């Protein structure tokens with residue numbers, strides 16, 4: 001095939017390049033990419049710090065949505081016009097068009113808004129699994145999480161609210177804190193508290209109104225993780241799941257949480273879950289269907305975001321690495 005697509009190749013300071021499309025072949029699917037977010041894991045991959053790294057040269061981007069243009073004669077699950085998202089990490093979504101293998105793609109229902117589809121396969125799936133797979137949570141139970149304004153955090157708030165689970169949401173202090181608090185509450189957050197306020201003795205008063213959490217979700221590490229699983233907050237034999245390390249600090253745990261509360265410490269990686277469940281596609285399909293139902297019911301919206309034309313990818317990359325920006329950068333392809 002001689003036509004060309006345009007792609008962000010991040011590995012030599014991030015350049016926009018014309019690259020040739022691969023042959024369609026029997027199992028190929030020619031996809032025109034529509035939108036793709038910039039997530040911390042994309043940046044970590046570019047930095048060479050992620051658990052899976054592509055062969056070089058590579059195209060950046062692990063998440064996004066595209067429309068099928070053409071399919072090889074052996075492709076059975078997709079047809080031209082279908083919306084598709086990546087089935088696994090490492091697809092290279094920051095490109096205008098590409099030929100992917102059929103098994104690397106998942107079909108999306110056509111009625112899901114573009115930005116929701118572009119941001120579905122990583123953060124909402126992570127939130128969904130963490131709320132389902134570690135503790136049996138009943139309506140009225142509560143969960144505490146840090147980085148509550150992150151993409152994962154916003155999905156946790158909304159999925160938990162849809163299940164009747166209360167959330168205590170820890171964020172970093174900032175000049176426009178009230179604006180952020182209002183936004184998270186509008187998503188269904190029960191309590192929003194800063195890391196600083198959580199350290200004060202009065203923070204315990206929170207638990208006079210709601211039960212102590214059985215589950216803590218940690219996307220930050222360092223002291224913030226220690227506070228989320230402190231015996232003052234996490235319930236006896238509760239679980240803290242670490243899924244991210246935005247502070248780049250090791251997770252520190254109060255000794256008393258382990259000795260007196262027998263707190264369990266676990267980790268979660270969506271990519272591993274997808275690989276472990278690759279043979280059991282029903283589970284993945286059920287999760288995507290459940291998330292799409294929440295989207296249709298208006299119970300799961302896309303993260304707060306800024307849509308950026310591909311040509312401005314450098315400013316989008318800079319914004320994605322800027323603290324307190326509170327807006328996911330979405331490349332329009």
Ligand SMILES: NC(=O)c1ccc[n+]([C@@H]2O[C@H](COP(=O)([O-])OP(=O)(O)OC[C@H]3O[C@@H](n4cnc5c(N)ncnc54)[C@H](OP(=O)(O)O)[C@@H]3O)[C@@H](O)[C@H]2O)c1
Pocket residue numbers: 039040041122123126147148149150151152153171172219220224242243244245246247248268269270271303322323324325326328
């Ligand atoms: N394990 C998995 O399968 C999995 C899946 C998805 C995501 N993740 C990880 O989850 C984390 C969040 O991803 P995302 O896409 O949801 O992020 P995001 O939407 O880009 O948001 C980043 C979040 O990190 C916070 N943050 C940044 N630096 C921080 C620091 N030094 N201390 C405390 N908070 C800090 C930001 O808070 P401010 O607004 O205060 O800057 C914001 O809440 C990342 O580490 C990502 O790699 C893991």
